[in-house]
Amino acid sequence: MDPALNMAPEAANDDDEAFRVAPSNLEAEQALLGAILVNNEACDRVTGFLKPEHFHEPIHARIFETSSTLIRAGKLASPVTLKTYFETDATLAEIGGTAYLARLAASATTIINAEEYGRTIYELAQRRQLIDIGTEIVNDAYEANVESSARDLIERAEQELYDLAETGKYGQGFQKFQTALTGAIDMAANAYERAGGLSGISCGLTDIDEKLGGLQPSDLIILAGRPAMGKTSLATNIAYQVAKSYRSEHQTDGTTKVLDGGVVAFFSLEMSSEQLATRILSEQSEISSEKIRRGKITESEFQRLVTVSQEMSTLPLYIDDTGGMNISQIAARARRLKRQRGLGLIVLDYIQLVSGSSRKAAEGRVQEVTEITTGLKALAKELNVPIIALSQLSRQVESRDDKRPQLSDLRESGSIEQDADVVTFVFREEYYLQRQEPRAGTAEHFDWQAEMENLVGTAELIIGKQRHGPTGTVKLQFEASLTRFSNFIADDHLPEMYE
Secondary structure, three states: OOOOOOOOOHHHHHHHHHHHHHHOOOHHHHHHHHHHHHOOOOHHHOOOOHHHHHOOOOOHHHHHHHHHHHOOOOOOOOOHHHHHHHOHHHHHHHHOOHHHHHHHHHHOOOOOOOHHHHHHHHHHHHHHHHHHHHHHHHHHHHHOOOOOHHHHHHHHHHHHHHHHHHHHOOOOOOHHHHHHHHHHHHHHHHHHHHHOOOEEOOOHHHHHHHHHOOOOOOEEEEEEOOOOOHHHHHHHHHHHHHHHHHHHEEOOOOOEEEHHHHHHHHOOOOOOHHHHHHHHHHHOOOOOOHHHHOOOHHHHHHHHHHHHHHOOOOOOEEEEOOOOOOOOHHHHHHHHHHHHHHOOOOEEEEEHHHHHOOOHHHHHHHHHHHHHHHHHHHHHHHHHOEEEEEEEOOHHHHHHHOOOHHHHHEOOOOHHHHOOOEEEEEEEHHHHHHHHOOOOOHHHHHHHHHHHHHHOEEEEEEEEEOOOOOOOOEEEEHHHHOOOEEEEEOHHHHHOOOO
16 A cells, blocks of 8 residues: 555644645746836836735845836836846856846736736735744744733734734725815715704814814824823713714615714723723712712712613723733724724723833833824824824923913924824813912902912813914813813803892
């Protein structure tokens, strides 16, 4: 009997694997290079998506790179002009030397199929990259690494596959102005039809919506402030309002059209999901969060909590309170949520608790934060949703007489300010004045009391930067016990009092 027939299945599989070679098409590579050397216009048809590293044969990659460089410089790329660069190339010498360049050009037929050759080369290069990623995943999964959990490996694989998918896009290139104009008119039509005339998603606070035009898709919005100013409170208020107003309808083509609001992803790197839920419960039930935490509530208040929690349980608000996440993990989880449930808004609390890649961390915190903010802006554009990212301010605010924050107060402000479309600051003067109380009974104390009466329950949202609108200050009401922001009501807008 033939020994090969007695081979164990495992051995047969091993031999099959040994004979499998990475997918490639040397004829397509030769045909494309020949077309370029005969007519340099062929290069323009592929350089938008094809790079030297996509060629399987290294010498072909070098020929393509040299030809592209010459053509970009306005020079001729031909067997004669390339000869100078490859006379001493050992690899080319093995296949006939510079005569190989002449053979490539001689065998070329036409440039009509140049783009198809390029796409074939690119497609096979992607397949080779997929094989490399798959091999790496298998090897990592076999290793029992204490520092990497299975979830870490999954997220890393997702990120690598997504990066490959993104870089694998040929890109739409130039589009007619008419196409861009149609998109702008659609946005204006949506704003006209939507309640309040907003082009973006309403955050639930009228004066902020008026200044920003709503939360705009693909915008990175920075919400900054010193501790105790109410950054997280404002972020949870907005997240709740967006989720609460969510309305959608199914289209005939099977897709879902969002009519108002949106599905919200809340990444809470500082507070637990229970703490966030308690804040929102407090706001909606109008029972202080302190009373809820300590259980000092009446039976009627408890019933109110139950009713409100039942209403809230159906909201499309998703909280991830995993600590110490990096930008890649945040992006992977946001993409997954959009794929599974849809997505209208991302809230991140807060930037300084996000970690960058180990390479950027080694270069310093400024470089790490640059990577994070650049990644957040890219994610906002990719998913076409607004991202509200909270940020701490430096201590230099406290050393000034006027403690209103400004752009220079942002930690690592260069990258945050540069990448953000909108930068806002939460400021409560009441907080600072409260800590400057003079001795009771003095004239200063009476002045202090009068000033406190004007400031109690008020807050400011300072818009320090906005790419597509005005800057300025929006006044808000703030109820500290309920951690709730609401629209500011001036005294002259209050109803008349009758004695």
